[in-house]
Amino acid sequence: MTFEIDPVQSDRSRDALTAAHLYYMQDLTMDAIAQELHTSRSSVSRLLSHAREIGLVDIQIKSPLDAPSHLEQQIEARFQITAHVVPVPDSASDVDRLERVALSVARILGQYFDSNMTMGIAWGSTMNAISRHVTPKQTHNSQIVQLNGAGNMRTTGLGYASEILGRFGTAFGAHVQQFPVPAFFDNPDTKQALWRERSISRLIDMQAIMDIALFGLGSPFSGVMSRVYAGGYLEQAEFDSLSAAGVVGDVATVFYRADGSADGIALNERSTGPDFTVLRRTPRRICVVAGRSKLASLRGALAAHLITDLFVDESTARALVEAN
Amino acid sequence: MTFEIDPVQSDRSRDALTAAHLYYMQDLTMDAIAQELHTSRSSVSRLLSHAREIGLVDIQIKSPLDAPSHLEQQIEARFQITAHVVPVPDSASDVDRLERVALSVARILGQYFDSNMTMGIAWGSTMNAISRHVTPKQTHNSQIVQLNGAGNMRTTGLGYASEILGRFGTAFGAHVQQFPVPAFFDNPDTKQALWRERSISRLIDMQAIMDIALFGLGSPFSGVMSRVYAGGYLEQAEFDSLSAAGVVGDVATVFYRADGSADGIALNERSTGPDFTVLRRTPRRICVVAGRSKLASLRGALAAHLITDLFVDESTARALVEAN
DNA sequence: AACCGGATTGAACATACGTGCAAGGAGCCG
């Protein structure tokens, strides 16, 4: 059985490419394009949508280099990272905020990820939002690796996490490596044992050499509970112990304090997320934050040097640099 | 006297940047953006136009790598160059053809030209058309060099050529080096003498080290006369001598035959355009051709290996590969 | 051949967008 390119699909995409040329490079109207392609204007509209969807059209916004917003400059100077402040009106709800930051990230991600790369991806509401909008870009020999398990008392989490991962994988034409373990083990020994299994250690090894990590932040003790705390991953007792340990947030279900430290936090021993010492070896660590409720968590993650590239909504960014 | 950035201009561009983000990255409608920026929808429309004009927005069409059009593949295989076939319906007039090819080139040129580069530019109807559409891109320490003089019996040609050059210079923020000589000297000795002048040799030296050359083709003996033949640059006798010598075209007023040879063409001794042996040292030599009347000229230029990157309209491309 | 989804198409409708125009505002000079 040979695999042939679906001629219809190919036809469609070739037309989409032509249409894109005519529309974006030659400024023809859709009407004019319709005539050249011997079809209706509405079909051209659809062709162009298709072209954008499959990533034939790439739209970039280029800051004139000298004009990263004042906020971005401040953040970069203070924390030694690259900052992208997403403009969102102060009146926007947290849901809007997340959606809009996620959309921006989704659009720009292709500029970071390329062929022969490995990208580690977490799960959670932030990652979910991003995944629903990733702009496709064809890559070869690239990998998407799940950063931490998603199973809990109720489900294996495979559906949810794999949906997210899958969307990234499809968009980039990358292999997807699932991580079929719970978010937290009940017993640290189980983790140790499993980590020695070749099927699992293979994955851990991939995490160790990934080029990009992409993650949101958990913020256990602020208004909006992130999925980890609402989804049945943690018992009340565990939650309390985090509180007692002074935890302010987590990255891929690994917890940290306000000063960035993570030592002696018991739950981390049972977490399946990458140890921070490992994570910090990843050259590019992209963190996506939306909403002021994650401010404390963000400060902690910055203190822990978990972030090299930050995407954040405008008002959270402002809060970050204002109150010291 | 200090130069300060015009605060109004800066305001405007900052808003344009924000608007571009909101429009292209977050898919807001102009109405929504107007609200966020506290202005009217029409102003947003204008802001976005402005943003595109000054090159804040960069739209690229990416062939899925595996799908350069059949024509492009054929041309690339046969002539060992990179080909860009611009889709133009067969019914289009030659003027349309030129306009549309030029627009495509103008849009894509920024991908080739960058900071610290030197680009040589010819003049003529093709270059004129391109210049009217170049998409701005900020570069530093870059140079635009005029390839050949534009003076003739009637004018110094400075106005015409410098207008073209100037548009490129402005778009890229590059220094423009004019070439204040006629297209052809009456006497070869004058050329030799002038070439030894430091003011001129400086320019010749720059041509020798340019990174990109951008030019159209002249086609003396086909339907549409290119500017060189219509604009009073050549006497009838000179024209006849070209015909007798078997000339099929020129690049920057340097002539060649169908087989690509240029030896013994008397007029070349008096031409101010770069010698082909010099031109061929330029790493990237972009040729723009629109209209089948230039086919013979194109064949000659290809035979002479003057081209590394070709932009051509579809039907001319088809003709190029068809009739052998 | 008849039948049945599912996908694709163009017409019609609903939005969104670009632009001419008149009104208003900021600078400049008399």
Place this chain on the structure above:
DNA sequence: CGGCTCCTTGCACGTATGTTCAATCCGGTT
């Protein structure tokens, strides 16, 4: 201060684009 020009703004209009819907086409099945 008035008068002038030049630039910017929002409105209103016409055009361009997105989307719904009914009709049609297509491939597979009975």
